[in-house]
Amino acid sequence: MKLFSAAILALVATDKASAFAPSQGHLSQRTTLSMSAAPEEDRRSFVTKSAATTAGVALSTLATSTAIPLPASAAATKQWAPVKVPFEDTVYDVDFDSPTHGYIVGARGSFAETNDGGETWEPRSFSNLDAEEEITYRFQVVSFKDGEGWVLGKPTLLLHTKDNGKSWERIPLSPKLPGEPTGILAKGPNQAEMITSSGAVYTTENAGRNWKAQVKETIDATLNRISSSGVSGASYFTGSIVNEQRDSKGSYLAVSSRGNFFLTWEPGQEFWIPHNRGTPRRIQNMGFVRGDINNGVWMTLNGGKLLTSAPGVDLNSEEFPFIEANIKTGGYGITDVAWRNDDEVWAVGGSNTMYVSKDNGKNFVFDKSANDIPGNLYNVKFFPEFNNAGWALGSSGLLLKYVGEKA
Numbered sequence: 001m002k003l004f005s006a007a008i009l010a011l012v013a014t015d016k017a018s019a020f021a022p023s024q025g026h027l028s029q030r031t032t033l034s035m036s037a038a039p040e041e042d043r044r045s046f047v048t049k050s051a052a053t054t055a056g057v058a059l060s061t062l063a064t065s066t067a068i069p070l071p072a073s074a075a076a077t078k079q080w081a082p083v084k085v086p087f088e089d090t091v092y093d094v095d096f097d098s099p100t101h102g103y104i105v106g107a108r109g110s111f112a113e114t115n116d117g118g119e120t121w122e123p124r125s126f127s128n129l130d131a132e133e134e135i136t137y138r139f140q141v142v143s144f145k146d147g148e149g150w151v152l153g154k155p156t157l158l159l160h161t162k163d164n165g166k167s168w169e170r171i172p173l174s175p176k177l178p179g180e181p182t183g184i185l186a187k188g189p190n191q192a193e194m195i196t197s198s199g200a201v202y203t204t205e206n207a208g209r210n211w212k213a214q215v216k217e218t219i220d221a222t223l224n225r226i227s228s229s230g231v232s233g234a235s236y237f238t239g240s241i242v243n244e245q246r247d248s249k250g251s252y253l254a255v256s257s258r259g260n261f262f263l264t265w266e267p268g269q270e271f272w273i274p275h276n277r278g279t280p281r282r283i284q285n286m287g288f289v290r291g292d293i294n295n296g297v298w299m300t301l302n303g304g305k306l307l308t309s310a311p312g313v314d315l316n317s318e319e320f321p322f323i324e325a326n327i328k329t330g331g332y333g334i335t336d337v338a339w340r341n342d343d344e345v346w347a348v349g350g351s352n353t354m355y356v357s358k359d360n361g362k363n364f365v366f367d368k369s370a371n372d373i374p375g376n377l378y379n380v381k382f383f384p385e386f387n388n389a390g391w392a393l394g395s396s397g398l399l400l401k402y403v404g405e406k407a
Helices: 045-050 219-225
Strands: 031-037 080-082 091-096 102-106 111-114 122-126 138-145 148-154 157-161 167-170 181-188 191-196 201-204 210-213 241-246 252-256 261-265 273-276 283-288 297-301 305-309 322-324 334-339 345-349 354-357 365-367 377-383 389-394 399-402
Touching (some): 191 241, 241 283, 283 334, 297 334
Antiparallel strands (some): 031 167, 102 111, 148 157, 191 201, 261 273, 334 345, 354 365, 389 399
């Protein structure tokens, strides 16, 4: 779940995609970067010492109560252990391309690599990128597959490696791109998929030299062209989407920037489909049950509410039937939810709160793993392909590793 010279993003678009494809052309410049270990005296230390670390995600709605949330059950668990990282900035994403090798990315150019399954992390920097320039970026997404990786940053920056991160090159993106790139997924040799804040989905098969649009038009164009009076907030929509999520088969889920409705898109569809949220509360985040839209979706709302839909919902319906989970958050917002297996579900949120369910998300109990650590958790991820390793990411350099009941 971005910058540069005015190079062209070439879109090899079909007739269906031509509605929002920038002019075709070849990329005018590709800059090769090599990786090096960060100096012993971290170049970001002066920034960390001179200003408090700030999260890239607004947290004004995470806590509506100053009280520590009450456990959902007296039997609180502790199944995560903190892992030391070489920076104190917000950690936004983590990805692995083997059980031992992976990267984490974060605010102020934070970038670190592990070669021992995440037990230790070493800072990395781009030797051909000025240190003062690098700390202005917020690296938000990292994606690896078979040694080939992509990193997405803000202001707009897209980086690509073919050699497990030993060297990287900048991929220029057109200033005419609809919205800002918000997600990138490595799909194989020279292949990737990218989504923007306007709902544009693109794929490349030649390492970013050309991109092909997969959706006919942007979300705002669709909603302002068709009759959408049945979806609250969709008519005359001029905003953007946030919290874009992709399932394992290529379907997408996104929330309007105002949190008043959500949208879905499946491969082969020409347009995004808007849906009512079915509640007066603002949507905070959404995602897929067990990584597949056919299994249902989950939704978190202001005030710490968590809802899930039944499997096999009609994606053309204006409203999904949701069931509220039994989770006592004390008013702290839930920022992310992830299924570890068919029964075990984890939720994380404001004030580093964590909750676990052992009945497929119906009932949750409090987990005290991060109870004494200040900050907020933003992301929880599991890697079934790598022994189901689990990671929780948060502010102030917080990285937690799933260790199970033995903790």
